[in-house]
Amino acid sequence: MKKREPETPKRPKAPQAPARGFRQLQRGLTGERTLIGASYMDDPSLLRAYLDFYWPISFEQTRRALAVTALLAGKPLNARRILDVGSGPGPVAAAFAASGAADLTLLDQSARALELARSVIPSRVAERRAAAGADSGAATAAALTISTVAMDIAFPEPATIPLWGSADCVSFGHSLNEVAAGSSDRVAIRARLLKKYAEALAPGGTILVVEPALLSTSRDLIAVRNLLVSDGWRVLAPCVGRASLDCPALAAGEGQTCHDEIRWKMPESVERLARENGLDKESLKMTWFLLSPPEAMRADSIEREPSVYRVVSDPMLNKGGRIRRLLCGATGRFPLSAPSGGADGARSGFASLERGAFIQVSHPEVRENGWGVGPETAITVLSK
Secondary structure, eight states: OOOOOOOOOOOOOOOOHHHHHHHHHHIIIIISOTTTTSOGGGSHHHHHHIIIIIHHHHHHHHHHHHHHHHHHHTSOOOOSEEEEETOTTOHHHHHHHHTTOOEEEEEESOHHHHHHHHHHHHHHHHHHHHHTTOTTHHHHHHTOEEEEEESOTTSOOGGGSTTTTTEEEEEEESOGGGTTTTOTTHHHHHHHHHHHHHTTEEEEEEEEEEEOOSHHHHHHHHHHHHHHHHTTOEEEESOSSOTTSOOTTGGGOTTOOOOEEEEOOOOHHHHHHHHHTTOOOSEEEEEEEEEEOGGGOOTTOOOOOTTEEEEOSOOEEOTTSEEEEEEEETTEEEEEEEETTOHHHHHHTGGGOOTTOEEEEESOEEETTEEEOOTTOEEEEEEO
């Protein structure tokens, strides 16, 4: 038998163009953030990477916001006409379309991204609706009206924007944080910009803002939220009991924030890029608010009873051997805790609570700092 020659070690392959594009995009948006405010969507490799990775993520995050809004209101958000600001290739607008929106106007500085959105949105909406078992998926996608305007979203000119004055919802998907990035006045500038875009709303219209859950972007959005609330705006979701009150996260300390988290089934393109680059995308994180300006106040505004709370933290083990979860509601943020591994924690459902759940708690034990789970405590989960 002929002796086999030892194999020559193979040289590692150079990263393919899509992989290089993804790494540059990922670092530029969530690492050094050097791409914030830049025209990165005009680069074909970065746009391709966005479509493969960030498009499904933004789509799913918007779906989550719409689902939570429907839960809190008891009915889906009435949003047929959408003005999507800083749209890129349209994942946020597509999520609205998959939920029934029929008239979409997309605003972005990249004409290339807008051109791609025109073809991507109908096909992906049809795919999503078909996968969900909606018989009219293709027909719904074909009936979409999609308008696009290439522009600087920081300086809207109403005369050039379709739907101005008649939009049911104005959306900002990971785009508001790119306005005035690095400016010491960025919170005030962004709040003024939202007030300007509120002029695009029809009576009863809303503004949806979704941002990354990075500490800086999350806290900036909370600061914008609080500033608008002080001027008479209301937060329709996801806050419960605090529609007209400040978010208490900022006052809790410089390292404190508040974000939502979603468990999802990763699409193949996201799973592949996450695996190749050592990223954890088993769950998605975001900070988001659905806002109502004073001049567009809804007659049927969302307002859950004060007994509903939102879980706003992961489980934390304290020195006393108790597991704590932070709740937020009309009275602010406070801990609900139970002994680690205790029977009451498992029986009540406390042990299985996840960040973002909406709950009601009956018969809690009143402790020095918050509530405890005791033998009579019962927890009702409205939704994750």
